[in-house]
Amino acid sequence: MEELKKIRKHFEKKLKEIVDPKVLETLEVEYLGRKGKLTQILRSLKNRTGAERRKIGKAANELKERLERLFAVAKKDLETKHLERSLREERIDVTAPGHSMPVGGVHPLTKAAREVIDIFGRMGFAVAEGPEAETERYNFDALNIPADHPAREMWDTLWLKPERTNPKSMPAGLAGKIRNPKLLMRTHTSPVQIRFMETHRPPFKIISPGRVFRHEATDASHDIQFWQLEGLAIGREVSVANLKWTLESFFNQFFQPKAGELAVEIRLRPSYFPFTEPSFEVDMRGGDGDWMEIAGAGMVHPQVLRNCGIDPNLWQGFAFGMGIDRLAMLKYKIPDIRLFRENDIKFLKQFIGK
């Protein structure tokens, strides 16, 4: 019994002194292990007589339970302390920069074009596309702009050098009689509309966003290449009123006046384009700002419909065109159109995530 008391005293004393979990484990082995002090006492019980055996056995078992309990508490305590300490040791400077991961982003014109496509998509306009190098026929003739028409001068054209055709590839009798069509870089995306109308039956609503090209002196608002957005809606009774609604809805979605701001307004002014009749310049005004010219539009000229095999007695519709570059310049407050094609990282990165 004395022995048990001693064990208890020593164990409790030692337990209090321990700070290292490894030492704790040694202590466990020393007292509670297979060859531990308490274990040995319990083992030696078999040599004792009945009453003594019961008495000591009971006390030893009680002590064992007690020691085990104390040990568990101490172990838990020590582990918590130890974890805390090691966490503190792992402390890092969270203000130091992270591993550098490259951050990509789309071009601001893509951003603007995506929005345009989305907004018109919600209004039921499909996206049509076509080649950037075009024939004179698709870019001008089919749009009611014959070669000697003064309106041709409204579009300064980048022409492509004519191709010589091997006379042998020509049908018999035609060699030398047929000139290759003149090729050019499209000055607008209207040829896409022509190609679409030639292959689709109305009613339909399409937009044709894409790169267009002009022979122009470049400055802050002119470039030889830029993005254009054209729209076309042909139906039984598509009207100027529908055009106004479509454009007004679009501008209000695209420029998204904030709560409390006035809605974007548009107005139509008479203009002249050979492929529309009537023709308009479209002005836009955000809130109480000044009117600014933003688009050209009109009701598709019956001759253009006829050129595409659509009967103007049955069908009518509107068309409009505007610069995506200009839309993006207004939306993101970009002062110079040339920035779009300079591709400076400092410029491009500003549109990431916006």
Next chain:
Amino acid sequence: MKFSYNWLKEYIPKLPKPEMFREALSMRAFEVESIEKRSGDYILDIKPLNRVADTGGHMGMAHEIAAILNTVADRKTESSALAEFLKTRRLEPRRVLREILKNNKEAAKKLRGFGVVVEDYALCPRYMVARVDGVRMKGSPAWLKKHLEPLGINSINLLVDLANFIMFKTGQPTHVFDADKIKGNKIFVRQAKSEEYMTTLDEVECKLNNSMLIIADAAGPLAIAGVKGGNRAAVTNDTKNIIIESANFDGASVRKTAKTLKLATDAAQRFSQRLDPNIAEYAMGLLVRWILEYAGGKPKGFCDMYLKPQYPRKIAVRLEKIGSVLGEHISEAQFLDVMRRLDFKVSAVASPREIVVKLAQKLLGHPYYYGASVMYDAPNRFDCSSFVLYLFRQIGVEIPRMSFQQYFAGIPIADDDLAAGDLVFRSQKSPRPGIAGNRRTYGHVGIYIGNNKVIHAFSGRGAVVEETLSAFKKIAPYKGARRILGRENAIHFVVEVPTMRKDLMIEEDIIEEVGRIIGYDHIAPKPFAEAFPMPERNDAVIWRDKVRSLLVAAGFLETDSYNFIGSEDIKRFGGATSDYKELLNPTRPELAYLRRSAVSSLVQHIPRNYLGHSSVRFFEIGNVFLKEQIKRMSALQYDPGDMQKEMIAGAAWSDARNAFYLAKGAVSALFESAGIDDVWFDNKESAFPSYLHPYRSATIKVGDDAVGYIGSFHPAVQKLYDFKKGEAAVFEIDFAKFVDAAEAEIEYQAPSQYPAIVRDLAIIVPEETRVQEVEDLIENTAGPLLWKTDMFDLYEGEGIEIGKRSMAFHLVFQSYERTLRDEEVTISVAKIIKALESKGWEVRK
């Protein structure tokens, strides 16, 4: 074009200040570009666009402003000059001059002893001269100078000033020659001979050529038609006798000549927009009258070469069409009010088809005459198509002149649907010389009048006759029926527009007049009332956006580059300019050809941007142009779209030597994310583009199909582009092929129910041995149980013999049918090891 406010006010006494009507003019007619205050006057710069013919002078502009401000109703606010102008505008051609000169019978007589020869009426539809002898030259009166000065026109002499005055008043340029300096008694309007020269009034010598129209006498050029007068017959202060010219020239020809000679004169500016030949007569009358008044002299009469006089055009207009196009109901009163303000004559037609049929019946028996003119012969004699044209013109509906054109202008209808007023066509029975093709196939036309009857001008019977449709069909192959009058028997109006309004041709033109005069601000925005089918999905747009998202996730920034390249860059890229499609009129030499590779644009963005970065990555989805594709097309099927190819291009630069793997990682992720799992990188191709590093390049293949390339930029080319450090790698992928591969039908395959067994293999191979080679060998010898081979380590350096490298793979074995036994996998691995070792490679066990 410049207009004087004071001058306009002479015609509209109550004209408000320019700022007051600027907005109205801009919103209802033309853009007023600027208003400038100048010496007690305002000069308005107005852009009349396609309406130079009627508003190129102060008189026409004043009328337009009056119509917009609606002062026409109030006669007090309109001057007598404007009233007179409108009155003469309504007169028949050839009566205008007589009307203006009615107080001077001599001037309105035929000119004797002097003639005009017009070589080509297409280039000069009208040429008038008048002669006045014994004029007294003196200084221009103050009022005349006062009109011209604010417009920036210096006073030259009385006659020239008067001619200028008339131009700014009417819009019609005129010219005065010194009659005594003209050699011979004839004026020729002819094309210049090549190597012919003329010295202009301001002493500039012009070299002419045979595409230019000139006014000449027996000795040579006197003036360049519609552009500029010559100095040989110029009027001076000693001039006594004069020849006054007022003419109409073809717009395209004048524009071309003025452009070639770089002579942008006021006259050329007006003629090139196409003027009305009838205004020439009005201007001539006024000029003669004013010359007689201010310079005196004795009129000797005039000569007028006008082969095809133009008459007011009749245009059919339907009220409901106006409402339908504008999307706003327009009442009859509103419509008629606009027509009144514009001074257009309007008549109502109750049932157009009935009128046409009745008129046709009335003309039965009139003689047939092949090539009869609608202008001169109708209604006395007709050929088949002039007969039909004449009928429709009476109700304001314009159709082409020739029967085959009429055929194509109409809407095809079945014989069952034939209604009175539709056209029926057949081939020409007996061939006429020079008539072939469509002209012959659709060579004859008649008008259906109901009850199975046709009326047509028939050469076979020499008259306008009525027949049954079946009789009509019997003579020659029947070609079917066409409808001109789209909407059945609707009531419509016929608007008669003066010839000055050359811009008004069709119903839609009149709708524009109604819309703009009423004001587009009166049209309320309305959503579409009709149903449209679901818009088609555009897969290219969707895929482009997916590609963008994937490359953006890999750290690439999107660029937008010019489609063009210069000869210098072509050379740097190792190409020949002859392979590139060239621009005829480039704006800059560095943008003179269409690019054949989008990479050529991208790499140029790197040296401008890499400073301060350890890596930069750009991509672009854009077109390249392969000229040779166009050569393969026949001349008749010629679509430049065929040379265009859309590319996904990327360029990655890194200051370490790892750019290739940066780029390759992005490309692999791109294909994998698109669900394309059979993409591989083939280095066997020997002919990589010369701007690529020959030992760091690969063809990107999907299955057996090459879809693009990837490679490090050739160090020599990189040097040319001034990258001082690092490595750039580029790739270019055919967008269409990428989409095709990505869109290959997805079919769900359930994963195997049975467990996989994974074995790892490490192999030591000579450093030139490619990963692909090792993988191929493993996959080709493993047998069907090998599910996939994943490389997880590629190592060279410490612990590995120099000149060798180690590759480690996970080999995953799996079956769809059963649980694999360890032994069979072991057999398979042993086979692989044996194959690898037979290559002399060391397999670490």
